[in-house]
Amino acid sequence: MSKSKIKIDRVTVEYGNNVKRSWFGLRKTQPSPCEVGGRVVLKDISLEIQHGEFVSILGHSGCGKSTLLKIIAGFSTPSTGKVWIDGEEVVGPRPDHVFVFQEGALFPWLTIGENVAMALRSVKDARERQSKAQEYLALVALEGVENYYPYMLSGGMKQRAEIARALAAQPDILLMDEPFSGLDHLTRLHLREEMLYLHIMLKDTTILFVTHDIDEALQLSNRLIILSEPPAQVKCVRSIKVPHPRNLASEDLSDLRANIYHHLGVHTAI
Structure with missing residues (x-):
């Protein structure tokens, strides 16, 4: 073994x-x-x-x-x-090692794009960092919300943004x-599908x-x-x-x- x-x-x-x-x-x-x-x-x-x-x-x-x-x-x-x-x-x-909390931990004073970019601080170029943040948001079907603030999103969208930030850190x-505990049943099912896809993609x-x-x-x-x-x-x-x-x-x-x-x-x- x-x-x-x-x-x-x-x-x-x-x-x-x-x-x-x-x-x-x-x-x-x-x-x-x-x-x-x-x-x-x-x-x-x-x-x-x-x-x-x-x-x-x-x-x-x-x-x-x-x-x-x-x-x-x-x-x-x-x-x-x-x-x-x-x-x-x-x-x-x-x-x-990245921890995704049950209660959510997005920074309310930052946009969704800025929240995800927090995990990309090793990328020095600001434009490249922004572009990569958008790529990770697209992975969880959140294209176009990078300039929104967390209060403007539903519970399911905020949780997807948290997962995007976690993935951007490329965690071991x-x-x-x-x-997904605070989400409605249909949103949980959608996020379940996305988690499965992401795990297959990030097999390491x-x-x-x-x-x-x-x-x-x-x-x-x-x-x-x-x-x-x-x-x-x-x-x-x-x-x-x-x-x-x-x-x-x-x-x-x-x-x-x-x-x-x-x-x-x-x-x-x-």
């Missing part, structure tokens, strides 16, 4: 309630959570992600999916355990935290995708990782060998969907 792109080794995250806020800032009132026992969110998570994989992470709300993604991104530090990327321990964020790893980019939508995960992913309820552990891992484009009504995917619902404690026959 090839060397893992991402290796997560026995990661545990434990939060304690030993810190209170006062007028003078944060002050410690009790021993550390490891001494008294805090709230364990993730427990002994070990995973390996291969180069170029599209991996979806599923689980109940509050089980630590986003926490795990932020640890991989270097935004958070685990209580115990480590994460390696390309054999190097993750000690903080890296410029070649793309981390997406429920990027490794994508980790947090979602609650099982059909979304089935259509996009090479593998599914299902986390248990807190303290979350890896409940099961499922590979999807069905080639794209995928028909969710096919027998293979229908059986896999039923199996995933079962692992999440949901009965599909109601």
Whole structure:
């Protein structure tokens, strides 16, 4: 087997309630959570992600999916355990790893074109930078909106602009935290198609995708990782060998969907 792109080794995250806020800032009132026992969110998570994989992470709300993604991104530090990327321990964020947030993070004072151009700062010529920003907007079907401001776009258009900015950075790893959660069903379906096309085109980019939508995960992913309820552990891992484009009504995917619902404690026959 090839060397893992991402290796997560026995990661545990434990939060304690030993810190209170006062007028003078944060002050410690009790021993550390490891001494008294805090709230364990993730427990002994070990995973390996291969180069170029599209991996979806599923689980109940509050089980630590986003926490795990932020640890991989270097935004958070685990209580115990480590994460390696390309054999190097993750000690903080890296410029070649891009995080697409659930709530959106476009700069409201910049136009859409300027937002995307922020990821192209290595391109010194302003005209070339503008031209490349338009190319990435065209990839997500946003031609002609480069001079608009974020408030002038719909939710789906803003999310596509965020994806365009993420792609413009040419990330080695793309981390997406429920990027379509606030969108209507039809917009989600369109963005799902665009994500599939972009992943095929950018085959060297490794994508980790947090979602609650099982059909979304089935259509996009090479593998599914299902986390248990807190303290979350890896409940099961499922590979999807069905080639794209995928028909969710096919027998293979229908059986896999039923199996995933079962692992999440949901009965599909109601």
